[in-house]
Amino acid sequence: MHPAFSVILLTTLLGAGQGLFLAMFTGQLYAIAHFLPLQTSGFYASGSLLALSLLLGGLAASFFHLGRPERAWRAASCWRTSWLSREVIVLPLTMGLVAAYALTHLLGWTAPWFRVGALAVDLSLILGVLGTLASLALFVCTAMIYAAVRFLEEWHSPLTVSNFLLLGSASGFMLAAAYSAWLGNPLVGFFGTWAVILTLAAALSRGAHLLRNARLEHRSTVQSAIGVRHSALQQKAQGATGGSFNTREFFHGRSARTLRWVRAFFLLTVFPLPVVLIALAHAEVSSTLALTAFAVQFVGLLAERWYFFAEARHPQNLYYQSVS
Amino acid sequence: MPQLALVIDLNVCVGCHACVTSCKEWNTSGAAGPLVDEHPYDGSPTGTFFNRVQTFEVGTFPDTETVHFPKSCLHCEDPPCVPVCPTGASYKRADNGVVLVDYDKCIGCKYCSWACPYGARELDAQERVMKKCTLCIDRITDDSLPERDRQPACVLACPTSARLFGDVHDPDSEVSVAIRERGGYALMAEWGTKPANHYLPRHKTRMHIAPEDLERVDNPLRREDLTDYTGEESVDDVAW
Numbered sequence A: 001m002h003p004a005f006s007v008i009l010l011t012t013l014l015g016a017g018q019g020l021f022l023a024m025f026t027g028q029l030y031a032i033a034h035f036l037p038l039q040t041s042g043f044y045a046s047g048s049l050l051a052l053s054l055l056l057g058g059l060a061a062s063f064f065h066l067g068r069p070e071r072a073w074r075a076a077s078c079w080r081t082s083w084l085s086r087e088v089i090v091l092p093l094t095m096g097l098v099a100a101y102a103l104t105h106l107l108g109w110t111a112p113w114f115r116v117g118a119l120a121v122d123l124s125l126i127l128g129v130l131g132t133l134a135s136l137a138l139f140v141c142t143a144m145i146y147a148a149v150r151f152l153e154e155w156h157s158p159l160t161v162s163n164f165l166l167l168g169s170a171s172g173f174m175l176a177a178a179y180s181a182w183l184g185n186p187l188v189g190f191f192g193t194w195a196v197i198l199t200l201a202a203a204l205s206r207g208a209h210l211l212r213n214a215r216l217e218h219r220s221t222v223q224s225a226i227g228v229r230h231s232a233l234q235q236k237a238q239g240a241t242g243g244s245f246n247t248r249e250f251f252h253g254r255s256a257r258t259l260r261w262v263r264a265f266f267l268l269t270v271f272p273l274p275v276v277l278i279a280l281a282h283a284e285v286s287s288t289l290a291l292t293a294f295a296v297q298f299v300g301l302l303a304e305r306w307y308f309f310a311e312a313r314h315p316q317n318l319y320y321q322s323v324s
Numbered sequence B: 001m002p003q004l005a006l007v008i009d010l011n012v013c014v015g016c017h018a019c020v021t022s023c024k025e026w027n028t029s030g031a032a033g034p035l036v037d038e039h040p041y042d043g044s045p046t047g048t049f050f051n052r053v054q055t056f057e058v059g060t061f062p063d064t065e066t067v068h069f070p071k072s073c074l075h076c077e078d079p080p081c082v083p084v085c086p087t088g089a090s091y092k093r094a095d096n097g098v099v100l101v102d103y104d105k106c107i108g109c110k111y112c113s114w115a116c117p118y119g120a121r122e123l124d125a126q127e128r129v130m131k132k133c134t135l136c137i138d139r140i141t142d143d144s145l146p147e148r149d150r151q152p153a154c155v156l157a158c159p160t161s162a163r164l165f166g167d168v169h170d171p172d173s174e175v176s177v178a179i180r181e182r183g184g185y186a187l188m189a190e191w192g193t194k195p196a197n198h199y200l201p202r203h204k205t206r207m208h209i210a211p212e213d214l215e216r217v218d219n220p221l222r223r224e225d226l227t228d229y230t231g232e233e234s235v236d237d238v239a240w
Helices: A005-032 A041-063 A069-076 A083-106 A123-147 A158-183 A188-214 A222-226 A245-249 A256-270 A272-284 A287-311 A315-319 B018-028 B153-157 B174-181 B235-239
Strands: A114-116 A119-121 A233-237 B004-009 B051-058 B065-072 B090-092 B099-101 B163-167 B198-200
Touching (some): A041 A158, A069 A083, A158 A188, A158 A287, A222 A233, A222 A315, A256 A287, B004 B174, B018 B065, B018 B153, B153 B163, B163 B174
Parallel strands (some): B004 B198
Antiparallel strands (some): A233 B051
């Protein structure tokens, strides 16, 4: 598949935004349980506003993917059958909940409404739980857009969903650690630890996905594509002189060597490098290193997403032998 | 429910591209707006086509055969491109089974093209919406046309009658009979999309001529020939 930069940015920015919000609310939950010192409302508010701006960035990127962005509102109509439609509904819902969560903290509407045992339930807690559910649902919707297309056998796997979930959460927690480090907040160790755990879990999931795809045998062949059962089949003409949508949309146009380089690059920059950097940042109490850890992982995730698209071979490519 | 479809006979297709050009001509002139045609007279012309003819060589030289393969939307009975559409622009017509795109609703997200294993959909680079074969829906449903013209442009243009058009759900239609009696098959049947369009396979037409076909032993001409008859018995004499 052709890796469209708009979609690469959309999925990585959304992932980091959702992850950062999950990190903020996790921090608040730990503080409520007295595992962590309680932070000022401003900490949660600006953290979730940062998450909101990432979500907005992702939304903006998505419009560049559309041929007719002015009609994008129509995309909410077929939620019964289309994961894309479901994402279009869950994304603004998540953004609204994240914004409301930020606003609650910003305006200090954190007076308890009622108590459940020892737990004082306030508005931020309710919005945080709803926002968490929405963020998780958004991960599933985004990933299912790809995982649900059964013809793209590289994507048609539960591992696609776990990759999106874990990689997005990892980069979000990494950003939360960088954000805390930048503020000089001691939570950098807490967020950093979770970022490392999530990064390692993501490494397992992505690694399993890479292994699975390396051994994948495609269901269709050029024989079944044209219905001629002969082992020696050669395409002589593709039906277009200067290429077509089919030769542009479904091919990455890069060499196998480039693909290997990109894979090696993201395997290095998404997994081991940020882990080392965030550990160093924690040990050295350095905000620069923590920010670098997030930046390196994010750039790695851009490469990871590029590879995710480039790796997928669409069965229609069988009709375009000289390109594939 | 009728299911209109094409049946394409690979045995007689000569790869002349008449179906391609007539399709483009008809569909670029309709009410739905032109099909993009970029650099038509330059080195690398490109554009939107509903139908393309590809060519494959089967076998190894010198035992090769050339197969011309016209390729368009197969109007699947279970079209995977329809449910993925987020706006409902992609739909399958209930009255005749033709899979269509509502160009006014399409947002150009290309998701349907990912969900079609045949690569039958093309995004129009100028109108920025997804386009595909409509089976010339504006011809085949136009009652003001004489009945023989109510067929897709490609079918009318084909000089070898390699393209048949009709209802594959009607067991007595020309297309159903062709599929049944001439080994019609679906493309990539392994995906369970149940394409309505079918292809008729290549087959070799060979004449076997035995010497007896040219000169029969009981050839009446031979008995009556006027050449020198030397008197020996013929096989027929022995048989009687």
